[in-house]
Structure formats: structure tokens, C-alpha cells
Amino acid sequence: MSHSDALIQELEARAKKMTDHCLTQFCTFNQGHVGGTMSVMEIVTALYFHHIKFDPKNPDWPERDRVIMSKAHCCEAIYAALVELGMYSEEQLGTYYCYASPFQGHADRWCTPGIDFSGGSLGQGISFANGLALAEKLKIKLNPPSREDTFLPRYIVRYNPKFRTYVIMGDGELHEGQVWEGLMFASKFKLDNLIAIVDYNKWSLDGPTNDIMPIEPLADKFKAFGWTVYEVDGHDIRQLLDVLDLVHKQYGDNKPKAIIAHTVKGRGVSNWEELHMHLGRGDEMKKGVAEGRAKYGNVE
Amino acid sequence: MATWNKYVSIGAPAMTGKGIGKAIKQAFIDNPKAIAILEDMQFPEIEWFTDNMFDRMIECGIAEQNATGVAAGLAAEGFVPVTYNFLFASMGRAYNQIRQSILVDRFNVKFLAREGIWGEVGVSHATIEGWGSLRNLPNMVLINPADSVEAEKATTAMMQYIGPCAVKMEMSPNPFTIFTDDYQFDIGKAYSLRDGKDATIIATGYMVTEAIKAVDILEKEGLDVGVLNMSTLKPLDEEAIIAAAARTGAIVTAENSSDINGLGDAVACCLCENLPTPLVKVGIEDEFGQSGLITSERDELMDHFALSADDIAVSVREVLKKKAKFAK
Numbered sequence: 001m002s003h004s005d006a007l008i009q010e011l012e013a014r015a016k017k018m019t020d021h022c023l024t025q026f027c028t029f030n031q032g033h034v035g036g037t038m039s040v041m042e043i044v045t046a047l048y049f050h051h052i053k054f055d056p057k058n059p060d061w062p063e064r065d066r067v068i069m070s071k072a073h074c075c076e077a078i079y080a081a082l083v084e085l086g087m088y089s090e091e092q093l094g095t096y097y098c099y100a101s102p103f104q105g106h107a108d109r110w111c112t113p114g115i116d117f118s119g120g121s122l123g124q125g126i127s128f129a130n131g132l133a134l135a136e137k138l139k140i141k142l143n144p145p146s147r148e149d150t151f152l153p154r155y156i157v158r159y160n161p162k163f164r165t166y167v168i169m170g171d172g173e174l175h176e177g178q179v180w181e182g183l184m185f186a187s188k189f190k191l192d193n194l195i196a197i198v199d200y201n202k203w204s205l206d207g208p209t210n211d212i213m214p215i216e217p218l219a220d221k222f223k224a225f226g227w228t229v230y231e232v233d234g235h236d237i238r239q240l241l242d243v244l245d246l247v248h249k250q251y252g253d254n255k256p257k258a259i260i261a262h263t264v265k266g267r268g269v270s271n272w273e274e275l276h277m278h279l280g281r282g283d284e285m286k287k288g289v290a291e292g293r294a295k296y297g298n299v300e
Numbered sequence: 301m302a303t304w305n306k307y308v309s310i311g312a313p314a315m316t317g318k319g320i321g322k323a324i325k326q327a328f329i330d331n332p333k334a335i336a337i338l339e340d341m342q343f344p345e346i347e348w349f350t351d352n353m354f355d356r357m358i359e360c361g362i363a364e365q366n367a368t369g370v371a372a373g374l375a376a377e378g379f380v381p382v383t384y385n386f387l388f389a390s391m392g393r394a395y396n397q398i399r400q401s402i403l404v405d406r407f408n409v410k411f412l413a414r415e416g417i418w419g420e421v422g423v424s425h426a427t428i429e430g431w432g433s434l435r436n437l438p439n440m441v442l443i444n445p446a447d448s449v450e451a452e453k454a455t456t457a458m459m460q461y462i463g464p465c466a467v468k469m470e471m472s473p474n475p476f477t478i479f480t481d482d483y484q485f486d487i488g489k490a491y492s493l494r495d496g497k498d499a500t501i502i503a504t505g506y507m508v509t510e511a512i513k514a515v516d517i518l519e520k521e522g523l524d525v526g527v528l529n530m531s532t533l534k535p536l537d538e539e540a541i542i543a544a545a546a547r548t549g550a551i552v553t554a555e556n557s558s559d560i561n562g563l564g565d566a567v568a569c570c571l572c573e574n575l576p577t578p579l580v581k582v583g584i585e586d587e588f589g590q591s592g593l594i595t596s597e598r599d600e601l602m603d604h605f606a607l608s609a610d611d612i613a614v615s616v617r618e619v620l621k622k623k624a625k626f627a628k
Contacts, residue, residue: 121400131373181366
């Protein structure tokens with residue numbers, strides 16, 4: 001499609017910068033959810049730096065697109081994006097995990113302007129996103145209409161601004177029963193303004209996701225629940241931009257959209273990839289951060 | 301017969317659900333942002349809603365966890381969602397969804413929770429431990445109205461309050477209404493039905509009815525016993541509790557749910573910290589519910605769990621013995 005090479009290169013550079021910001025966060029306590037954060041980096045980059053409507057100067061802008069990080073243990077990637085957008089300083093990255101920091105261990109809407117959902121308890125993001133997407137579609141009938149409102153046609157007002165809702169889920173998270181309740185709901189209410197992105201990095205805490213509890217055939221399951229499904233390489237910015245554009249244009253077809261993004265856990269750092277590392281700590285963390293620093297940018 | 305304070309007038313029987321239905325209907329007329337979240341368990345005044353508010357009813361099916369998240373999302377966008385279900389389903393099944401998706405961010409979601417130890421439903425539906433389990437959730441407001449009049453006013457107050465709030469809809473049929481129509485309900489304010497001199501029964505929900513009956517039983521024995529209606533379990537009206545304890549020096553608490561983490565524990569804790577006072581709890585002791593028969597003469601479950609007016613009277617006599625012992 002129509003995305004220029006220059007744009008792709010710019011976003012790839014941005015993803016590297018974000019990775020570097022995440023490494024800074026991991027260094028704070030030599031701990032962090034490295035696996036899922038590294039796998040979701042390009043997805044977050046494509047959303048925040050090209051695709052979504054978002055005003056860093058006005059994070060509560062009613063018309064902003066909502067991004068719900070349901071796998072909120074990987075909120076480091078979102079924090080990195082908010083820093084890159086200028087909402088927070090690079091110094092604040094060093095307060096990750098700290099008391100009274102805007103960068104809490106799991107995303108917290110109350111503490112961090114720019115965050116739309118306090119995630120962390122897995123499986124809940126899809127339902128919250130359902131609520132947002134439904135709110136975008138609901139129109140309010142003033143009943144009874146007040147005198148000021150009588151000029152409105154049939155007393156129906158569009159109370160709510162137009163926006164899209166994106167929910168980022170992990171593959172392990174799909175084990176939660178609530179997710180499937182949520183998928184049914186989105187389909188029933190024809191939430192074509194809702195886009196679910198699965199960061200399918202194939203590994204969860206105890207081992208391979210499909211050994212722990214098989215989720216395959218995943219695309220067929222989404223389809224059977226009434227969703228339109230696309231599969232992309234979740235580290236290929238061009239593919240991500242293309243598919244995001246495609247689903248954007250399909251608004252009005254009454255179907256929720258799922259993008260299954262195939263990714264690699266701990267991507268970009270060799271020992272994290274080899275170990276499929278979930279929560280990084282200890283020597284493996286130090287080793288990985290050193291390699292990442294050399295690869296992604298500013299060496300301390 | 302005992303005398304009662306200003307807003308008390310014993311009237312005809314009425315279910316608390318009737319008052320809730322009336323209030324919720326009016327709240328939906330007044331506030332176009334109110335949205336009904338259905339969990340395949342109908343809704344108060346369902347027929348009126350189906351006729352008049354069909355576009356504001358979101359049927360989520362038997363999937364309470366998702367329904368709770370949907371409610372949170374709608375509230376985040378300025379709507380006022382109201383969920384309605386048995387307490388075990390909407391609040392027990394979705395406990396963590398309520399905590400994480402709603403209370404952490406103080407989203408303006410309302411809960412109508414059907415609950416009670418009534419009759420036929422059996423152990424699954426009589427979640428007698430459920431109400432108390434919500435008490436240690438930050439940002440939650442818990443109201444258990446005593447009769448249909450208070451239920452109506454409490455539901456109106458809940459809909460006007462900005463923040464998460466639950467009203468318990470007692471399923472036990474009330475033998476009489478307690479309050480006059482001009483009774484003033486405020487969230488977090490207890491109301492003294494009768495001040496008393498010898499002891500105070502602090503009761504909540506359906507048990508206010510039994511407390512009133514107990515006062516008459518005890519009056520025949522020459523005892524002047526007060527009744528404090530503690531409809532808001534959280535935030536607790538500590539001032540009213542301390543004032544009652546200071547006045548009578550003996551407290552009996554009465555709730556028709558688990559006495560662990562419920563009203564009794566809340567009152568006991570408040571008094572231990574502020575004004576240690578002899579206290580006896582009437583409630584369900586660490587036990588699950590079951591089915592039982594209710595007739596005009598007898599309520600098998602109230603007898604089984606020792607919650608009737610006679611049981612409250614026994615507890616008052618017991619606390620008076622403690623009071624005498626403490627005085628020595």
C-alpha cells in the first residue's frame with residue numbers, strides 16, 4: 001500500500017528508541033516483563049506514532065482513540081511511547097516501579113494521564129474496550145426533552161465523540177474465559193469500531209502457550225465468534241500499518257476486527273529470545289540489557 | 301406498644317424491590333445517561349423498561365464478568381450503568397472485575413444486588429457471606445435498606461451519588477413498612493428509630509423489622525431498648541454508633557448475613573477503638589445457606605440461623621448481663 005519507505009524507516013527508528021526507553025525502565029530494579037514488552041514494541045509504535053488520534057498535550061481529549069493495554073504487565077512499552085510523545089521526561093523512566101511514580105508496575109489510569117485502563121488482572125481489557133466501543137455507538141434520547149434541547153431532531157443527541165478502540169491482548173491471556181464472553185459481546189453489538197490486537201508471542205509464564213492450554217486454531221475461533229480476522233508479522237511495521245489502515249476502512253461493516261500479530265517473545269535480545277523470558281531479573285537481565293543497549297542506542 | 305421517633309410509622313407489607321423499581325424508573329427518566337446492564341436476570345420494572353427504555357438496556361447474557369467490564373467502559377465514557385442480578389452472580393462471580401475494572405478507577409457504576417436468606421433458593425443463591433466480602437473494597441459504597449420506603453430513597457441517592465455504589469435488594473418479604481414517606485435518607489447516615497436507655501440494637505436491612513419486633517418483646521419485660529438503622533454498611537456512621545453506645549452502654553448488632561466482616565464486626569471494631577462497650581452479634585455464624593419454608597407463622601431459615609426477634613431479644617438480655625458485669 002501507500003506507506004513510504006521513509007515513514008517505515010522513521011517508525012523503525014522510533015521503535016528502537018522506545019526499546020531503549022524500556023531498557024532504562026528494566027534497569028531501575030533490574031526487573032521487568034521483558035518478554036512481552038519486547039514483543040509488543042512495533043505494535044505500540046505503529047499505533048502511537050502513526051495510526052491513532054492522540055494529543056499528548058490533551059490526553060483526555062474526548063476524540064482520542066482509546067488504546068487498552070489488557071496485558072498491562074507490558075505497560076513499559078506504553079510508558080516508553082508516552083515519553084517519546086513528550087508527556088513525561090526521560091528521567092521519569094528511572095522511576096519505573098517506584099513509589100508515587102506515574103510509571104507503576106502495572107498500568108494505572110488513576111496515576112498516569114495517557115493511560116486509559118488499569119489493567120493487570122488478565123482478560124478484563126476486552127470487556128472494558130467493549131464498553132468504550134459501545135459508548136461510542138450509543139446515542140442518547142433526551143427523555144423528557146428539556147426546553148433547550150427541543151431543536152434537536154427527535155430529541156436524539158450524539159452525546160459521545162467519534163473514536164476507535166484498540167485493545168492489545170496477550171496470547172496467554174486468551175486462556176481467560178472472560179475474553180470469550182467479551183468476543184461474543186462485541187459480535188452481538190456489531191462493534192466495528194473495536195479492534196483487538198493479539199500479541200501472539202507463543203509463550204506464557206509456564207511454557208509454550210499452546211502446550212499450557214491450546215488456543216489454536218486461533219483465527220478460526222475468532223471467526224467463529226463473528227470477528228473479521230487478519231494475521232500479520234507483528235514486528236513488520238509496514239504490515240502493521242497496512243492492516244490497521246484496512247480495518248480502519250472497514251468501519252460500518254458491523255463486525256469487530258482482530259489482528260493476530262505473530263511475534264517473538266523477548267525479541268531483539270538473544271538470551272531473552274532463547275529463554276523466552278517472561279519476567280527478567282538477575283544476571284540474565286543484566287546480560288540482556290547490556291546487549292540491548294549496544295544494539296538500540298544510548299549506552300549509559 | 302413502644303414509641304418511635306419522627307419518621308417511623310409501621311405500615312402495610314411491601315417488598316423492598318418495589319421501592320427500588322420505582323426509584324430506578326424515575327432515575328432513568330431524569331438521567332438520559334443511565335444505562336441498564338442486564339445479565340439474563342431481568343431488571344426491576346422490566347415491563348416498563350421494555351416498553352420505554354429498550355434502547356438503554358444492554359443485555360449481556362449469563363456472562364457477569366464481561367458485563368462488569370462493559371459497565372466500567374460505559375462509565376468511563378460518562379454513562380451511568382446499573383447492573384442487576386443476584387449478589388452471588390453480579391458481585392461474587394465478578395468480584396475481581398469489580399475491583400480491578402471499576403473500583404480502582406472509581407467508575408460510576410451502580411449495582412442492584414438481590415440477596416437474602418429467603419425461602420426456596422438454596423445454598424448457591426443465598427450468598428450470605430457476599431455482602432461482607434465487599435466491605436474491604438476501597439471506593440465502594442454499600443447500602444442495605446430496611447424497607448421499601450428506604451429502598452426507594454436509597455436507590456435515588458445511589459443514582460445521584462457519583463462513584464461505585466451498591467444497594468442490596470432484600471428478597472425476604474417484609475411484614476410491614478417502617479418509614480414515613482418524608483423520611484430523609486442520606487448515604488452514610490444511620491437513623492435512630494428509637495433512642496432507648498438500656499441497650500441499642502444496631503440493625504441493617506431486613507433485620508430492622510426483627511429488631512422492631514424485639515423491642516416490643518423486651519418492653520413487656522420493662523426494658524427500654526433503642527434501634528439504630530445502619531443501612532449504609534460502608535461508609536460506616538461511626539458517630540451514631542458511638543453516640544448509641546454512650547447512651548445505653550450495651551449494643552446488639554443484627555444482620556441476616558454472615559457475621560464475619562459484616563455489620564457486627566464493623567460496629568465491634570468501631571467501639572473497641574473508640575468506646576469499648578459490651579456487644580453481642582446476631583448474624584449467621586460461619587455457615588452456608590440452604591432452602592427453607594416461609595409461612596405466616598414460621599420462617600424455617602430465620603429459626604435455623606437464630607435471627608428472629610426472639611433471638612435478638614435473647615441477645616439483648618445477654619448483653620445486659622455483660623453490661624452489669626462490666627459495671628462492677
